[in-house]
Amino acid sequence: MNETIETILAHRSIRKFKNEPLDGETVETLVQCAQAASTSSYQQVCTIIGVEDREKKEKLAEFAGNQSYVADNGYFFVFCMDYNRHQIAADMKTIDIHETIQSTEAFIVGTVDAALAAQNLSIAAESLGLGIVYIGGLRNSLQEVSDLLNCPEHVLPLFGVAVGYPDAEPGKKPRLPMEAVFYKNQYKSKEETQDLLNQYEQETAEYYSERTGGKRTEGWVTQITASMASPKRTYMKDFVQSKGLNKL
Amino acid sequence: MNETIETILAHRSIRKFKNEPLDGETVETLVQCAQAASTSSYQQVCTIIGVEDREKKEKLAEFAGNQSYVADNGYFFVFCMDYNRHQIAADMKTIDIHETIQSTEAFIVGTVDAALAAQNLSIAAESLGLGIVYIGGLRNSLQEVSDLLNCPEHVLPLFGVAVGYPDAEPGKKPRLPMEAVFYKNQYKSKEETQDLLNQYEQETAEYYSERTGGKRTEGWVTQITASMASPKRTYMKDFVQSKGLNKL
Numbered sequence: 001m002n003e004t005i006e007t008i009l010a011h012r013s014i015r016k017f018k019n020e021p022l023d024g025e026t027v028e029t030l031v032q033c034a035q036a037a038s039t040s041s042y043q044q045v046c047t048i049i050g051v052e053d054r055e056k057k058e059k060l061a062e063f064a065g066n067q068s069y070v071a072d073n074g075y076f077f078v079f080c081m082d083y084n085r086h087q088i089a090a091d092m093k094t095i096d097i098h099e100t101i102q103s104t105e106a107f108i109v110g111t112v113d114a115a116l117a118a119q120n121l122s123i124a125a126e127s128l129g130l131g132i133v134y135i136g137g138l139r140n141s142l143q144e145v146s147d148l149l150n151c152p153e154h155v156l157p158l159f160g161v162a163v164g165y166p167d168a169e170p171g172k173k174p175r176l177p178m179e180a181v182f183y184k185n186q187y188k189s190k191e192e193t194q195d196l197l198n199q200y201e202q203e204t205a206e207y208y209s210e211r212t213g214g215k216r217t218e219g220w221v222t223q224i225t226a227s228m229a230s231p232k233r234t235y236m237k238d239f240v241q242s243k244g245l246n247k248l
Numbered sequence: 249m250n251e252t253i254e255t256i257l258a259h260r261s262i263r264k265f266k267n268e269p270l271d272g273e274t275v276e277t278l279v280q281c282a283q284a285a286s287t288s289s290y291q292q293v294c295t296i297i298g299v300e301d302r303e304k305k306e307k308l309a310e311f312a313g314n315q316s317y318v319a320d321n322g323y324f325f326v327f328c329m330d331y332n333r334h335q336i337a338a339d340m341k342t343i344d345i346h347e348t349i350q351s352t353e354a355f356i357v358g359t360v361d362a363a364l365a366a367q368n369l370s371i372a373a374e375s376l377g378l379g380i381v382y383i384g385g386l387r388n389s390l391q392e393v394s395d396l397l398n399c400p401e402h403v404l405p406l407f408g409v410a411v412g413y414p415d416a417e418p419g420k421k422p423r424l425p426m427e428a429v430f431y432k433n434q435y436k437s438k439e440e441t442q443d444l445l446n447q448y449e450q451e452t453a454e455y456y457s458e459r460t461g462g463k464r465t466e467g468w469v470t471q472i473t474a475s476m477a478s479p480k481r482t483y484m485k486d487f488v489q490s491k492g493l494n495k496l
Contacts, residue, residue, distance in 0.1 A: 001277075004252040004375035008281045008368050029249075031430045033256045035423045037367065038382045043472060044424050053433045085428070086476060088441050089469045097476040104488055105387065105481040108359060108406065112384075115363030119285060120256050123371055127252035134286045136360075139353065150434040158356065175283045176292050180333070182279045185301045186398040193336050221337045224291060228334060228345040233353040237496060240352055246494070248485060 007127045012172045014131025015069045017164030022074040026128065030077075030163070033124035034117040045106075045113040047082035048121075049149050049157075050075065056148060060160065063144050064137030074130065074164030078138065078145070079118045081110030081245070083154040099248060101154055107246040114158050125163045135160035142239050153244050174207055176200055176220075197221050255375045260420045262379025263317045265412030270323040274376065278325075278411070281372035282365040293354075293361040295330035296369075297397050297405075298323065304396060308408065311392050312385030322378065322412030326386065326393070327366045329358030329493070331402040347496060349402055355494040362406050373411045383408035390487050401492050419459065422451055424468075445469050 022030075031048060039045070051057050054071075060078075061070035070076060083101045090097040100106055122132045136159050138145050145157050175181075180196040198221075205219035240246045270278075279296060287293070299305050302319075308326075309318035318324060331349045338345040348354055370380045384407050386393050393405045423429075428444040446469075453467035488494045 002251070002375055004255055005277065005281060005372050007252055008372055009284050011284050011286070013286060028426070029253065031426060033253060035426065035429060036257050036259050038259070038261060038370070038380075040382070040384050041475065042421060042468070043476075044429065047429050047431065047435075049431045049433070049435065051433055056433060082429075084435075085424075085441060085445070086472060088438060089445055090473045090476065092442065092445065092469060093473045095473045095477050097473060099479040100476040103479050103482065104484040104494065105479070108387070108484070109384070111356060111359040112363045112407065115360045116367045119364045119367035120371070122286070123368070124253050124256055127250055132286075134288070136288045136357070139356070148434075152435060155435060159360065173290060176333075178276070178279060178283065181283060181292065181295050181330075183295065183297045185297070185299055185304055187295075187297065187332075187400060187403060190336060193333060194340065197333070197337055197340065220290070221340060224334060225338045225341045225343045225345060227289065228291075228338065228348040229343050231347040231351050231353070231496070234351065234496070236356070237352040246352065248479070248482070 004127065008123060011126060012170050013133040014164070014166045014168060014170065015133055016168035017069060017073040017131065017162070018167045019072070020074060020165050022163060027075055030121045030124050034121040037116040037120040039113050040109040043086070043109060043113065045081055045083060045110040046117045047080045047085070047155065048117070049078040049080065051078060059148055060138065060145065063141035064135055064160070065140050067135065067137055069133060069162050070135055070160060073162040077121065077161045077163070078149060078157050079114045079159055079161065080151060081114050081156045081158055083110065083245070084152050087154055102244055102247040104246055104248065110156070111158060118159070118161055122161060130163050131166035133162050135162060139233055139236070156240060156243050156245055171211065174203055252375070256371060259374060260418050261381040262412070262414045262416060262418065263381055264416035265317060265321040265379065265410070266415045267320070268322060268413050270411060275323055278369045278372050282369040285364040285368040287361050288357040291334070291357060291361065293329055293331060293358040294365045295328045295333070295403065296365070297326040297328065299326060307396055308386065308393065311389035312383050312408070313388050315383065315385055317381060317410050318383055318408060321410040325369065325409045325411065326397060326405050327362045327407055327409065328399065329362050329404045329406055331358065331493070332400050335402055350492055350495040352494055352496065358404070359406060366407070366409055370409060378411050379414035381410050383410060387481050387484070404488060404491050404493055422455055424448055
């Protein structure tokens with residue numbers, strides 16, 4: 001065990017930050033760390049928009065479903081898949097790359113590139129004693145987010161990362177048992193998965209029960225399947241395609 | 249600057265490993281780190297398949313376009329987006345979640361979840377002095393990869409990560425200038441981007457020229473646009489949809 005691994009294992013999402021902005025040097029170090037992540041075929045499909053403007057942060061907090069910590073934090077980053085840069089480069093060279101950009105493959109590449117960069121930034125922040133939380137809630141209102149940040153075609157905001165000095169010490173919810181997510185040489189049978197899910201249902205039910213003084217007695221299986229019963233963000237397919245992505 | 253940030257900034261992909269397998273404890277620590285990453289709405293949409301079987305590793309190396317380091321390394325992980333677990337959970341509860349699983353939104357969530365986990369594992373490995381390389385090349389032949397690892401419906405192998413004791417000291421290619429990927433409050437204008445791309449073209453051209461004794465004189469703009477002129481992995485849309493993903 002070393003400091004880095006300790007940092008990684010100690011992660012929990014922080015949703016309450018002190019009223020203390022990150023200094024410019026720290027922000028730059030974090031972005032440098034984001035840029036140091038692996039990128040598919042050297043394509044570098046990620047753009048980060050640092051939102052410092054108070055009004056814009058409040059708008060984003062509203063778009064994300066009134067999550068106050070989107071506005072109240074030390075710094076707020078929006079991670080975008082960005083093929084606009086490649087399109088401009090292609091125009092400079094009069095090369096047509098639209099089929100590549102519109103492909104499902106490119107959509108995977110862009111999402112992975114942005115996520116790797118974001119996780120580098122997050123771990124770097126946590127190693128400095130800062131807290132972080134991912135804001136998938138931006139995807140509640142991507143048209144509005146995109147308009148607010150002037151994102152052109154081929155640029156898709158994927159999520160935000162709020163960073164700041166922690167003002168809370170939240171617990172750590174138990175993850176799925178390792179045997180349920182880490183297999184050897186081949187995928188597990190349905191029966192094994194069912195057994196592991198039953199075990200995990202019980203473990204998480206006990207966790208919630210303890211935390212709520214017995215008020216909540218349902219575990220992960222119950223919680224997750226209920227939350228997935230109605231599809232969320234059903235506008236996503238059309239919106240993503242309107243950005244010229246994930247079409248082919 | 250601390251150890252973690254030093255580790256992150258020192259990253260370069262390693263494509264030659266010593267013939268020395270990772271011990272079981274190290275593998276478990278790495279998977280624990282992967283599991284500690286943020287996950288959208290506690291959904292935990294990532295499954296990791298550790299490939300230890302020599303024959304399977306050689307097959308994967310072949311599928312990835314004959315990349316020998318897919319077979320020759322200290323350990324090989326395949327990261328999958330996995331909604332099969334949620335489908336089994338839903339069946340246990342007789343809840344219908346197929347519209348959620350098939351959505352573009354879920355496809356983003358699953359890709360992000362897997363990438364965050366993989367990046368945690370990668371940084372943890374590098375903090376231990378190991379080297380890593382992402383293998384997007386698995387996506388050359390996903391049907392074959394999926395069959396080899398017995399992945400059922402709703403499970404999509406996204407990429408591999410080869411880990412091992414480095415047996416090479418590759419250089420570090422210059423990333424895009426920070427001003428070209430980090431914007432404040434809004435997206436940058438086309439003109440600014442063009443200027444930055446011209447600057448980067450020159451910088452990378454000089455880098456390649458130095459490395460090749462003047463044989464290669466083209467930079468990133470030339471290289472990337474040429475490589476994107478013909479779309480890759482055009483079967484991806486159909487394959488992904490055949491897995492019941494990214495349809496709605």
